[in-house]
Amino acid sequence: MRSPLRDHIRQVLLEGLISGRWEPGERIVERRVAAELEVSQAPVREALRELEALRLIESSPNKGARVRPLTAADLREVYEVRAGLEETAARLGVPRVEELRAHTGRLHVAAAAGSLDDQVRHSVAFHREIVAASGNAVLLSVWESLGVEVWTHLSIRLFRMRPDENAADHEPLVEAFEAGDPGAGRMLREHVLGYAPCDSR
Amino acid sequence: MRSPLRDHIRQVLLEGLISGRWEPGERIVERRVAAELEVSQAPVREALRELEALRLIESSPNKGARVRPLTAADLREVYEVRAGLEETAARLGVPRVEELRAHTGRLHVAAAAGSLDDQVRHSVAFHREIVAASGNAVLLSVWESLGVEVWTHLSIRLFRMRPDENAADHEPLVEAFEAGDPGAGRMLREHVLGYAPCDSR
DNA sequence: AAACACCCTATGATCGATCATTGGTTCTTT
DNA sequence: AAAGAACCAATGATCGATCATAGGGTGTTT
Numbered sequence: 525m526r527s528p529l530r531d532h533i534r535q536v537l538l539e540g541l542i543s544g545r546w547e548p549g550e551r552i553v554e555r556r557v558a559a560e561l562e563v564s565q566a567p568v569r570e571a572l573r574e575l576e577a578l579r580l581i582e583s584s585p586n587k588g589a590r591v592r593p594l595t596a597a598d599l600r601e602v603y604e605v606r607a608g609l610e611e612t613a614a615r616l617g618v619p620r621v622e623e624l625r626a627h628t629g630r631l632h633v634a635a636a637a638g639s640l641d642d643q644v645r646h647s648v649a650f651h652r653e654i655v656a657a658s659g660n661a662v663l664l665s666v667w668e669s670l671g672v673e674v675w676t677h678l679s680i681r682l683f684r685m686r687p688d689e690n691a692a693d694h695e696p697l698v699e700a701f702e703a704g705d706p707g708a709g710r711m712l713r714e715h716v717l718g719y720a721p722c723d724s725r
Numbered sequence: 726m727r728s729p730l731r732d733h734i735r736q737v738l739l740e741g742l743i744s745g746r747w748e749p750g751e752r753i754v755e756r757r758v759a760a761e762l763e764v765s766q767a768p769v770r771e772a773l774r775e776l777e778a779l780r781l782i783e784s785s786p787n788k789g790a791r792v793r794p795l796t797a798a799d800l801r802e803v804y805e806v807r808a809g810l811e812e813t814a815a816r817l818g819v820p821r822v823e824e825l826r827a828h829t830g831r832l833h834v835a836a837a838a839g840s841l842d843d844q845v846r847h848s849v850a851f852h853r854e855i856v857a858a859s860g861n862a863v864l865l866s867v868w869e870s871l872g873v874e875v876w877t878h879l880s881i882r883l884f885r886m887r888p889d890e891n892a893a894d895h896e897p898l899v900e901a902f903e904a905g906d907p908g909a910g911r912m913l914r915e916h917v918l919g920y921a922p923c924d925s926r
Numbered sequence: 927a928a929a930c931a932c933c934c935t936a937t938g939a940t941c942g943a944t945c946a947t948t949g950g951t952t953c954t955t956t
Numbered sequence: 957a958a959a960g961a962a963c964c965a966a967t968g969a970t971c972g973a974t975c976a977t978a979g980g981g982t983g984t985t986t
Binding site for chain 1: 966
Binding site for chain 1: 939940941942946947948
């Protein structure tokens with residue numbers, strides 16, 4: 525066994541959160557998870573702390589970890605931050621348009637096939653490409669710490685939100701980037717906010 | 726003893742990083758820290774992971790943690806992200822102008838007294854107020870995860886950067902917020918970027 | 927001497943056990 | 957019965973010990 529123990533545990537916990545095995549507000553008991561996976565308590569703790577950094581769980585001293593209750597307002601906050609980060613990314617660098625087109629194409633296919641998981645995956649990849657193209661590693665790291673993919677899955681399950689099923693929404697963005705349109709950043713921000721819940725405007 | 730063991734350890738490590746006890750690139754050995762503080766290895770590991778989330782150290786499996794070598798380019802990346810976050814914050818909410826004035830005043834005093842630490846502290850408080858006023862808890866949490874205060878101390882020590890000694894720089898911002906100037910966000914972004922190293926423009 | 931295999935130490939990763947806190951339960955006391 | 961004290965089980969926090977890997981040293985082969 526090399527060293528991916530806590531990585532494996534984190535993955536199991538993540539899948540449990542996405543699939544709804546643990547409901548929001550429910551406690552996640554370190555020893556139970558440890559016993560089930562036949563590992564010790566320590567790596568479970570570490571995995572839980574990583575999930576805490578993703579804001580998926582919350583914990584208080586001596587009281588343990590519980591699944592963070594996810595409200596539409598929380599989700600909106602995440603979208604607002606994400607929109608700002610992606611706008612910043614668009615200002616800093618130009619994404620590889622071919623990549624964007626490839627992701628958009630796969631998104632089309634997934635939407636046609638009705639595969640929610642694939643839609644989420646390719647949509648996330650589209651946006652990640654933009655952030656990565658900024659050339660700013662800190663920005664990418666912060667963006668990833670938002671846990672976009674997981675939150676998207678959760679919002680679909682908990683709020684019955686639809687994934688951005690119309691890949692067409694992405695086309696204008698690609699064209700703006702290709703044309704070097706200085707308004708691409710703003711477009712991107714609006715695009716992201718458009719999927720946030722309770723858009724107050 | 727209640728539960729702040731790992732918090733205490735994190736604080737000790739933080740102070741060591743700021744003070745230069747551990748130089749960039751140097752290894753931080755879990756057991757040595759544990760022995761010195763007369764605690765076990767486990768809480769030291771947890772504290773190290775928190776510092777890793779702040780991007781202050783980096784670690785790879787089975788190879789341990791080392792102080793992240795801090796380059797001017799890294800620092801610039803942090804400033805770019807920070808500038809974007811604060812611009813987003815300014816768009817979302819209006820800070821309490823009295824608070825801003827109070828922080829600016831203290832900044833003046835600290836600058837006059839030549840107290841670097843106080844200058845950093847009050848400058849950070851000024852910007853934090855703006856982010857907190859956004860009303861977006863995720864935004865605040867992400868901003869704090871940038872570790873602005875620590876990075877500022879480090880950049881002063883490693884690059885002999887000057888803190889934003891002229892509190893006057895903050896005055897126009899306060900006035901823009903007070904006037905409800907829609908350009909306040911952009912001003913704030915420029916202000917933050919102005920302190921970043923290697924401004925290429 | 928270069929290349930390679932083997933061993934050895936330091937140390938990160940993990941474990942099983944123990945300490946300490948929280949929250950509930952029961953037992954008085956009024 | 958309500959209020960409080962004492963007890964108890966569950967579990968998070970911490971510990972000391974063990975397992976396993978990385979890197980360096982040493983000897984052997986060519």
